[in-house]
Amino acid sequence: MEGAWTIAFLGPKASYTHQAALNAFSGSNFHLEPLIAIEDVFEAVQCSHANRGVVPFENSTNGSVVQTLDLFADLQKRNPDIIVCGEAYVGVRHCLLGHVKKPVPASTFSSAVIEANDDLSPISSGRATPTLTMPDPLQPKTQPLTNIKHVRKLYSHPQAWGQCKSFLSAYLKGSERQDVSSTSRAAELVASDESGTSAAISSEIAARVHSLDILAQGIEDRPDNTTRFLIIMRRSSPDSRHGEMHDTPGIQDCPDDQNDGMDTHKSLVSFTVDHEDAGALTRALAVFQKHGLNLTSFNSRPSGIAPWNYIFFVEFKGRRCGGGEGAVNAALRELDEVARGRRWLGSWESNLDRR
Amino acid sequence: MEGAWTIAFLGPKASYTHQAALNAFSGSNFHLEPLIAIEDVFEAVQCSHANRGVVPFENSTNGSVVQTLDLFADLQKRNPDIIVCGEAYVGVRHCLLGHVKKPVPASTFSSAVIEANDDLSPISSGRATPTLTMPDPLQPKTQPLTNIKHVRKLYSHPQAWGQCKSFLSAYLKGSERQDVSSTSRAAELVASDESGTSAAISSEIAARVHSLDILAQGIEDRPDNTTRFLIIMRRSSPDSRHGEMHDTPGIQDCPDDQNDGMDTHKSLVSFTVDHEDAGALTRALAVFQKHGLNLTSFNSRPSGIAPWNYIFFVEFKGRRCGGGEGAVNAALRELDEVARGRRWLGSWESNLDRR
Known part of the structure; x- marks a missing residue:
């Protein structure tokens, strides 16, 4: 439009x-x-x-x-x-999506046989039972909504396995795992699998989109x-200067901001340091301390310049004001003296407390 | 024995x-x-x-x-x-391992047909040619040793894709990729694939172990x-106090060590900081600076305590001496005042310059 x-x-x-x-x-x-x-x-x-x-x-x-x-x-x-x-x-909120195994029609067997097969009970492929080799197994916080013994193959995004360790080790230990590009794609693949023996770790919305059954709900290790x-x-x-509810420009006028947005905003900056100068990273981080900019996250990745040389990502509380004023601008000027290839990656309003 | x-x-x-x-x-x-x-x-x-x-x-x-x-x-x-x-x-040194496509026997075709098929020329499934949408494509530093047009599926460890981006985007852009647990396992799977249309990113030693052909050699992006x-x-x-050529105990006597092993050793320590104390990480890192311990790597991972709370891994130059003496012990004592759950993970002799 x-x-x-x-x-x-x-x-x-x-x-x-x-x-x-x-x-x-x-x-x-x-x-x-x-x-x-x-x-x-x-x-x-x-x-x-x-x-x-x-x-x-x-x-x-x-x-x-x-x-x-x-x-x-x-x-x-x-x-x-x-x-x-x-x-x-x-x-x-991860779910296990797949196909509920249909009970055997009552007309073909006696009721005693159906009871013995009891295909809808939440019987799993494994248990979180303490053993000699694993005295303190991970305890899943949920159990399957239905029988999942027929599940032979699992699809999901690589990150999802690590988020659902307890459930997987308790109920699906023997299943083959296949990495795919997204949890949605996993659901799509399971929807097209006619054997009905595959399942996806995916979202509730993906179950609706791909018409799959929810075999288990909230299977992630941590509720948070x-x-x-x-x-x-x-x-x-x-449009970078347009006021808009959901974002703030990378640099902004903040005349009434007494504490450089330290209670309301976060900023991200990346830099590398001289490979030969062993103390450079420590000195670079000291700049943030000196200006009272508290770090909220810190990451490093290979810099691509040389082996064992890194690019660092520092996220901190505060925002960069226009006109070169304030603590953030002062810190960036000093950072330029000890770091190389410094890149400004923006300030934005913190959303953590509003989620 | x-x-x-x-x-x-x-x-x-x-x-x-x-x-x-x-x-x-x-x-x-x-x-x-x-x-x-x-x-x-x-x-x-x-x-x-x-x-x-x-x-x-x-x-x-x-x-x-x-x-x-x-x-x-x-x-x-x-x-x-x-x-x-x-x-x-x-x-x-990554190699592409698979099966060389055998040339069509000369007796069944005229020589003109064989020339047109020329199955052993290094024709690839893609090129690193500049296009409008990609004016500056990655340049692979090597090319296939043989025709690899028959390769339809690739197996490797997830890390290997990221290390061979240029070669893959130039020569194997359309191939399906399957993550497996190791580069060796990838070679094993390709060895058992009778269709001959799969290949593995793996090592030269794996080619020997699994009797595979080397289709390309040194396909990693960076020579280093x-x-x-x-x-x-x-x-x-x-046996932790036994002298042994290849390692050093976590804590050791170092009476003659004038500079706490800062030229010869590295140490690793992990810690978390108080989630509520926004300045704690910055203060913790300042401890290393104060004692002249230069950081060689820095990593963070989720702490498992609460979301957006991290465990930090600081690796630095120097070693911890027995008896509580030296810069490393002094720094650890101060670190305990600002950090929580600090864990000593050892000192060892640096091998970087001897590799």
């Missing part, structure tokens, strides 16, 4: 990133477009095909999404204008399992 | 970890035992089934091995006595692609 913003997100439809995009950009002013890979979302925003992009950044159980960090590191210089302008949190998504925009985008 | 040490490593045989174990423990005094998963290696050492363990820690292109970090984090309290006592570096392995031991092991 005329004038609507295009929001690119990591698809397919019904993915957790889709949920994050809906949380941040709901209503008819937004056209949501699923893309295949995280790098496609970066490219769509860099090339101005999309006004905003939504990408996964970290999961509270599994940690950082390294593909997203590497796209911010941008070793190939393909996304030089991307900055972060917002964030969204989505609670991850949450993924954080970042909203990205193009730095030089013509 | 009597008195030989058991060295557990991440198998299967012919894996890169096997190579690292051979580098560190060669000779008849060592019995090398391949195990299926990294956690099995930790468990074998924790339970004293093995005297030492060898596990991958980080790759110079792909970054940290998060499974190993999580086993050091030890949220399930299964490996409380594991410390690091050494390291080994192995250059990663290297994986670092850590050697682990049990802290309270009765």
